[in-house]
Amino acid sequence: xxxxxxxxxxxxKPGSSVxxxxxxxxxxxxxxFISWVRQAPGQGLEWMGGLIPMFGSPTxxxxxxxxxxxxxxxxxxxxxxxxxxLRSGDTALYYCAAADSSRAPFDYxxxxxxxxxxx
Amino acid sequence: QSALTQPPSASGxxxxxxxxxxxxxxSDVGGYNYVxxxxxxxxxxxxxxxxxxxxxxxxxxxxxSGSKSANTASLTVSxxxxxxxxxxxxxxxxxxxxLVFGGGTKLxxx
Numbered sequence: 001x002x003x004x005x006x007x008x009x010x011x012x013k014p015g016s017s018v019x020x021x022x023x024x025x026x027x028x029x030x031x032x033f034i035s036w037v038r039q040a041p042g043q044g045l046e047w048m049g050g051l052i053p054m055f056g057s058p059t060x061x062x063x064x065x066x067x068x069x070x071x072x073x074x075x076x077x078x079x080x081x082x083x084x085x086l087r088s089g090d091t092a093l094y095y096c097a098a099a100d101s102s103r104a105p106f107d108y109x110x111x112x113x114x115x116x117x118x119x
Numbered sequence: 120q121s122a123l124t125q126p127p128s129a130s131g132x133x134x135x136x137x138x139x140x141x142x143x144x145x146s147d148v149g150g151y152n153y154v155x156x157x158x159x160x161x162x163x164x165x166x167x168x169x170x171x172x173x174x175x176x177x178x179x180x181x182x183x184s185g186s187k188s189a190n191t192a193s194l195t196v197s198x199x200x201x202x203x204x205x206x207x208x209x210x211x212x213x214x215x216x217x218l219v220f221g222g223g224t225k226l227x228x229x
Binding site: 037095112 | 120122151153155157159164165167170171176206208210212215216217218219220221222223
């Protein structure tokens with residue numbers, strides 16, 4: 001079992017950056033494939049990228065490359081997602097989700113973090 | 120990496136069966152047996168219903184089943200119940216540690 005707890009809601013200005021955290025507890029998180037999935041209001045799920053903390057090399061969706069940085073801090077069992085050059089279209093609920101591997105389904109989800117981009 | 124294609128909506132009466140399709144390419148759905156289906160109720164996180172095309176996690180009713188043919192995966196919900204009304208999303212492994220989701224299907228129980 002893995003329990004994922006995300007940081008709180010954020011309101012950001014266009015052009016700024018946001019960093020969302022996802023703290024894992026339970027089974028050793030370092031071997032899980034932890035991903036970030038976002039959902040704009042009334043829209044579908046979008047996979048942004050993920051990494052296995054013990055290996056440390058993230059993979060990103062094509063659309064995310066260049067603006068998204070996913071990292072991990074093993075000492076605190078926390079995964080981070082930083083999104084830069086924010087625009088209104090980035091307003092969404094951001095979930096972290098854990099799977100046994102990149103091929104495995106997401107068994108565990110965080111509660112979601114709402115990021116609102118508004119001037 | 121384009122989103123997988125799902126119908127925006129599907130519906131059925133209680134007790135009936137409904138099938139939702141999910142069409143991708145040979146680089147994702149057609150290339151791997153790693154298709155999952157998630158159910159999402161309003162305001163809730165997605166819940167895994169089917170993985171590896173046709174496997175059900177513990178606790179998911181056997182009314183939910185999955186299949187795949189070439190580049191199209193399908194989720195069938197038999198014996199529709201009111202609580203099945205939700206959004207459903209497919210996802211597929213797409214190689215090189217990449218994943219892709221479908222656009223989602225809103226299932227209405229009439």
